[in-house]
Amino acid sequence: MMNEEIPDLTAFDEAALDRAFAALRRQAEDAAATLGLPQAVEGFRLQWLGRKQGRLNEISSRWLKSAPAEAKKAIGQRFNGLKAEVERLLEQASGAGPSDAALSAEALDITLPGTRRLTGAEHPITRTMNEIVGVFAALGYSVGVGPEVETDFYNFESMNFPPGHPARDTQDTLVIANQDRKPLRDRLLLRTHTSPVQMRTMERQPPPVRIVIPGKVHRNDSADATHSPIFHQVEGLCVDTNIAFSDLKGTLDHAMKALFGPSVKTRFFPSFFPFTEPSADVQISCIFCGGKGCRKCKQSGWIELLGCGMVDPAVFAFAAQKQPAYDAKKISGFAFGMGVERIAMMKYGISEIGSFYSGDMRFLGQFV
Numbered sequence: 265m266m267n268e269e270i271p272d273l274t275a276f277d278e279a280a281l282d283r284a285f286a287a288l289r290r291q292a293e294d295a296a297a298t299l300g301l302p303q304a305v306e307g308f309r310l311q312w313l314g315r316k317q318g319r320l321n322e323i324s325s326r327w328l329k330s331a332p333a334e335a336k337k338a339i340g341q342r343f344n345g346l347k348a349e350v351e352r353l354l355e356q357a358s359g360a361g362p363s364d365a366a367l368s369a370e371a372l373d374i375t376l377p378g379t380r381r382l383t384g385a386e387h388p389i390t391r392t393m394n395e396i397v398g399v400f401a402a403l404g405y406s407v408g409v410g411p412e413v414e415t416d417f418y419n420f421e422s423m424n425f426p427p428g429h430p431a432r433d434t435q436d437t438l439v440i441a442n443q444d445r446k447p448l449r450d451r452l453l454l455r456t457h458t459s460p461v462q463m464r465t466m467e468r469q470p471p472p473v474r475i476v477i478p479g480k481v482h483r484n485d486s487a488d489a490t491h492s493p494i495f496h497q498v499e500g501l502c503v504d505t506n507i508a509f510s511d512l513k514g515t516l517d518h519a520m521k522a523l524f525g526p527s528v529k530t531r532f533f534p535s536f537f538p539f540t541e542p543s544a545d546v547q548i549s550c551i552f553c554g555g556k557g558c559r560k561c562k563q564s565g566w567i568e569l570l571g572c573g574m575v576d577p578a579v580f581a582f583a584a585q586k587q588p589a590y591d592a593k594k595i596s597g598f599a600f601g602m603g604v605e606r607i608a609m610m611k612y613g614i615s616e617i618g619s620f621y622s623g624d625m626r627f628l629g630q631f632v
């Protein structure tokens with residue numbers, strides 16, 4: 265590091281002055297080239313520009329003041345040049361500001377259109393599921409959740425599908441491997457419906473119960489335009505004293521009108537589900553043709569949309585093992601379930617179920 269003495273000027277001709285100032289300029293440049301830390305930059309500033317001990321100050325007082333009158337102008341010009349150079353070096357080292365060239369290279373044309381960032385939005389399945397849940401939340405239902413990897417007991421047995429019962433074959437099940445040594449009721453599978461959450465909820469709380477259960481379910485189905493091995497359901501359960509089939513009809517009629525519009529009609533047909541008795545399939549008047557008959561409703565004017573029924577006393581008997589208040593002689597209830605994809609496809613006019621899962625932004629972007 266330089267801290268060389270500033271020599272006295274001995275000659276005052278142009279060439280001698282140029283040499284003397286060039287030497288000082290080199291010293292300043294050499295010193296500036298090694299600067300890095302802010303303290304070092306400050307040291308450089310004090311060394312050259314300091315008011316009392318700075319080298320420029322010393323040059324000014326020793327060279328300029330002691331010079332013969334005719335040389336003062338030439339020294340003054342060179343001194344100003346050196347001072348500007350030192351200030352430039354200092355500015356560069358302290359990063360006070362980039363050069364004009366650097367600035368113009370990075371210049372931003374603020375009149376150009378910006379980069380548009382996509383705003384996130386709910387997936388149509390999530391949105392439909394939330395809409396359905398919202399309809400029932402307004403009726404006082406809360407949301408129940410449970411695991412997707414279930415035991416045979418919760419998925420089937422407690423829902424009144426006894427071992428070996430043919431109803432099990434209607435839900436082609438994906439089971440977890442290597443569990444042959446476990447008792448059947450403890451074997452794990454991917455839940456085929458959201459119904460096990462009915463039992464899990466009843467085991468946790470005595471009646472009354474009013475829950476909706478949105479969730480993902482799995483079946484060993486091959487995919488086609490309207491089927492997927494993974495899909496979503498919203499299930500509902502209402503248990504209380506004096507719950508009648510008319511409550512079920514009124515609740516679902518209201519829910520369908522809330523989802524599809526006040527002009528939608530519902531009708532109920534006898535059906536079978538192991539966990540409800542009696543059971544019914546629910547049809548709504550075709551939302552595409554208003555019931556006149558079209559391709560979507562196969563000219564019938566009606567579309568089958570969900571299953572439901574009064575909770576089977578056998579299901580209450582399983583719940584009563586942990587919560588004795590589920591006494592089928594004192595309480596009653598209804599349950600219903602619907603496929604979220606099917607409803608979303610109807611609401612948004614989607615013909616391929618696979619569109620929901622492909623992650624294709626051209627499809628998903630329509631729902632933003």
Ligand SMILES: [Zn+2]
Pocket residue numbers: 550551552553554555556557558559560561562563565566
């Ligand atoms: Zn129709």
